Amino acid sequence: xxxxxxxxVYDPANGIDGEVKDICIDDNGRxxxxxxxxxxxxxxxxxxxxxxxxxxxxxxxxxINFARAMTPEDHRRTQAFIRTKTRRSGLGGxxxxxxxxxxxxxxxxxxTVNEAAVPVLSARHTHEELADIPIVDKASLTLMANNEIMLxxxxxxxxxxxxxxxxWYIWAAKSYGVxxxxxxxxxxxxxxxxxxQLTSPIEGYSNLTPGKIVTQLAQICDDLKLxxxxxxxxxxxGAPGNVSTTIxxxxxxxxxxxxxxxxxxxxxxxxxxDSICSQTGQLAxxxxxxxxxxxxxxxxxxxxTVTITxxxxxxxxxxxxxxxKWGNLDVENETGCGIVPYTYRPSNLVNAVQWxxxxxxxxxxxxxxxxxxSTDHPNGGCFWRYPEIIKLLMCxxxxxxxxxxxxxxxxxxxxxxxxxxxxxxYEIATSMSAGPAKALGLTKKGSLGVGCDADVVIYEEDxxxxxxxxxxxxxxxxxxxxxxxxxxIREAPDxxxxxxxxxxxxxxxxxxxxxxxxxxxxxxxxxxxxxxxIERKDLQELPAE
Amino acid sequence: xxxxxxxTLGEVKQRADFIVYWGGNPAxxxxxxxxxYTIMQKSRFLPRGRKDRTMVLVDIRETKSAKxxxxxxxxxxxxxxxxxxxxxxxxxxxxxTDAQIEDTGMTREVLDKxxxxxxNCKFGCMFxxxxxxxxxxxxxxxxxLLTLAAxxxxxxxxxxxxxxxxxxxxxxDVIMRWQTGYPFGITFNRGYPRYNPGEFSTxxxxxxxxxxxxxxxxxxxxxxxPQPAIDHLKRIPTICLDPHITHTSKLARVHITTAPQGIAAxxxxxxMDELPLPLKPAxxxxxxxxxxxxxxxxxxxxKKPFWMPEGAPLTMTAHG
Numbered sequence: 001x002x003x004x005x006x007x008x009v010y011d012p013a014n015g016i017d018g019e020v021k022d023i024c025i026d027d028n029g030r031x032x033x034x035x036x037x038x039x040x041x042x043x044x045x046x047x048x049x050x051x052x053x054x055x056x057x058x059x060x061x062x063x064i065n066f067a068r069a070m071t072p073e074d075h076r077r078t079q080a081f082i083r084t085k086t087r088r089s090g091l092g093g094x095x096x097x098x099x100x101x102x103x104x105x106x107x108x109x110x111x112t113v114n115e116a117a118v119p120v121l122s123a124r125h126t127h128e129e130l131a132d133i134p135i136v137d138k139a140s141l142t143l144m145a146n147n148e149i150m151l152x153x154x155x156x157x158x159x160x161x162x163x164x165x166x167x168w169y170i171w172a173a174k175s176y177g178v179x180x181x182x183x184x185x186x187x188x189x190x191x192x193x194x195x196x197q198l199t200s201p202i203e204g205y206s207n208l209t210p211g212k213i214v215t216q217l218a219q220i221c222d223d224l225k226l227x228x229x230x231x232x233x234x235x236x237x238g239a240p241g242n243v244s245t246t247i248x249x250x251x252x253x254x255x256x257x258x259x260x261x262x263x264x265x266x267x268x269x270x271x272x273x274d275s276i277c278s279q280t281g282q283l284a285x286x287x288x289x290x291x292x293x294x295x296x297x298x299x300x301x302x303x304x305t306v307t308i309t310x311x312x313x314x315x316x317x318x319x320x321x322x323x324x325k326w327g328n329l330d331v332e333n334e335t336g337c338g339i340v341p342y343t344y345r346p347s348n349l350v351n352a353v354q355w356x357x358x359x360x361x362x363x364x365x366x367x368x369x370x371x372x373x374s375t376d377h378p379n380g381g382c383f384w385r386y387p388e389i390i391k392l393l394m395c396x397x398x399x400x401x402x403x404x405x406x407x408x409x410x411x412x413x414x415x416x417x418x419x420x421x422x423x424x425x426y427e428i429a430t431s432m433s434a435g436p437a438k439a440l441g442l443t444k445k446g447s448l449g450v451g452c453d454a455d456v457v458i459y460e461e462d463x464x465x466x467x468x469x470x471x472x473x474x475x476x477x478x479x480x481x482x483x484x485x486x487x488x489i490r491e492a493p494d495x496x497x498x499x500x501x502x503x504x505x506x507x508x509x510x511x512x513x514x515x516x517x518x519x520x521x522x523x524x525x526x527x528x529x530x531x532x533x534i535e536r537k538d539l540q541e542l543p544a545e
Numbered sequence: 546x547x548x549x550x551x552x553t554l555g556e557v558k559q560r561a562d563f564i565v566y567w568g569g570n571p572a573x574x575x576x577x578x579x580x581x582y583t584i585m586q587k588s589r590f591l592p593r594g595r596k597d598r599t600m601v602l603v604d605i606r607e608t609k610s611a612k613x614x615x616x617x618x619x620x621x622x623x624x625x626x627x628x629x630x631x632x633x634x635x636x637x638x639x640x641x642t643d644a645q646i647e648d649t650g651m652t653r654e655v656l657d658k659x660x661x662x663x664x665n666c667k668f669g670c671m672f673x674x675x676x677x678x679x680x681x682x683x684x685x686x687x688x689x690l691l692t693l694a695a696x697x698x699x700x701x702x703x704x705x706x707x708x709x710x711x712x713x714x715x716x717x718d719v720i721m722r723w724q725t726g727y728p729f730g731i732t733f734n735r736g737y738p739r740y741n742p743g744e745f746s747t748x749x750x751x752x753x754x755x756x757x758x759x760x761x762x763x764x765x766x767x768x769x770x771p772q773p774a775i776d777h778l779k780r781i782p783t784i785c786l787d788p789h790i791t792h793t794s795k796l797a798r799v800h801i802t803t804a805p806q807g808i809a810a811x812x813x814x815x816x817m818d819e820l821p822l823p824l825k826p827a828x829x830x831x832x833x834x835x836x837x838x839x840x841x842x843x844x845x846x847x848k849k850p851f852w853m854p855e856g857a858p859l860t861m862t863a864h865g
Contacts, residue, residue, distance in 0.1 A: 069727075070549075076740070089737040091738060128821070190556065319548075330552035330704070331553050332555025518589070521582060521820075522822060
């Protein structure tokens, strides 16, 4: 039992904005009304947040592990974790190792992460890695928008079949929801093509368009009653002028729930790399008038990183642009993945536009329940740099300083210099905890209400440097256990995994088997991840319609 | 140069109309590769199977695999890197002299045809074996071939993949990468992982005599490593976990018989394309699994004093 006393509490899920109040935690790791006895943590003068929730990150599985293999030069220069009694060894950096990932997330007060891209074929691998990420709780999303068995059903107009196929795959992967990446584009990439227009048929299909996939998959996620709506990486990522594709995609989603991933990469105007400019005003306006759609920023920070995405054709382009290493992994029937190390430079016009666009979206979308802190780790920057973004959001003066390092030709191409808004602590708590937890449908996360998981962060305000405040919490509690204290990792308990079991037609196995055997190279019986392989799970069975 | 452009084997089965094996002999070393994944399979995109696919074999000698190939190209020993570099130049229409081509054992006519096939196929795949990656040039050869595959994507879809060996070597790679960041050649002697193949690889550590104990699992270095490495294994306490009597178990101080993976022990094996496959044991073994032996050793080690003294620094930046 723990009582946190004297701290200023920021708990947007319960409308608490800086009120000094006690937080009580029982022996089951839940927040309760009151306790009798136990330890007291004196948080007088400190601020108390619900644990951070990362709605979109890439921390486990074939793609990030490919990135680790490709970047030994970064491991060599990065932060090393020495093995101690409570902690295993590992490396931080652009693509941290699994143990280090848990320590780094918890070390800055994040207690729940969503691995946003899992091919079902290698889901067994992803779960093995997730089990090796300590402290934090985890959810994972299945890559669906280029699955050929599903696309065939959509092409044939068999909506119910397509829905059962999606449900079957979610359960086979033991995942929490659906991720859609460049719908149709990754399937086309298997022939070296892409899909940039929502209304043009996809390479290899007669009448199926990305637009139809987007609409139907969103409907499927709604009909399956998934706690998290379709998590969409739109077509035409990264390209100048792509804001029109993004707006068009959003229009295809009218009437559905949806989460738009890393919208910074989808908010550009211009015709080419010289004329590229920010069009975040248009995009933010759409979000401001459509409150049921959420997004995460996918903000960019200057410096070295490694980009990883299921968007294979985009990564081929990035390789051609940079001439750096290129990793590509096409996954049979399901999806693809590409990896290219990248350095964002303030002197580079395109990078400068990207940097500004991410912050603009966070500042121009008025409701922090709609736009969440993310860098699409590691694509826009590493997750352990989130405190830098918080500082940029909270200090307009600091933003102005940073704007000075951008090239002169940036003038007129970005909106950031005209924005004065500064995030309050309440808004930060919304954007990095309460909001993403709500969007993910994790009812016991992102809240300090009675009955919720006691994931609590206590920061000691450093008035001279907000980034430092958020980078080094004084205490972090995970499920009521003190995991970080005075900057040290005290305990590294294992987190749990969130899974859903969607309802599907009884004959779905029989329907899948012949189609599966036609295109896969493993046994049908061996394909689904066995439930008993996931040791600590929070399984939610979803009702039929 | 760097990276890897690849796919899972199901993509090859479904789509690859042009297949190159380089420095490998799948007919004898991976006998089901042709039938399960590459040249014999029919698919929705290649309905006539073998007739819709072209296969080229590049090797220094005519192995049994040559019979399965449409074209066999005999490269001069030690000239793989040169030949790959010539191909990289030729796909970009850069000048290559006849003398340079002849030096690799090829003719211009043969290479013109090969380049034409590579550029005009719909989905090309190159598999490379130890005849490329473990001969003169070693990892430079692999890097050159991977780069050739990447560069061919300017013209068509092209991928490459190594033909990995037995003993779940891919699985070991995958797990070392997520736990340490590196696939092999790792030392923990400063308390965190550092990587330097050629320095920290098992064979180098043994040849230099740097280690004072050896723990061997899922491998038989006594049969494959150079004599100085084997001599050191004999000198130090060597512990070997293996279901069988092997060269290593014979020289080991301790041999613990374990249940064979996949037959009597469950787990996960990673296929050469890094696809995780569950192992479901068909038999019961009277012996413990590798996992159980390691767990029990670990439990005993926990009882010993911790290696690092109290109060030592907990994090540091790695400077070499």
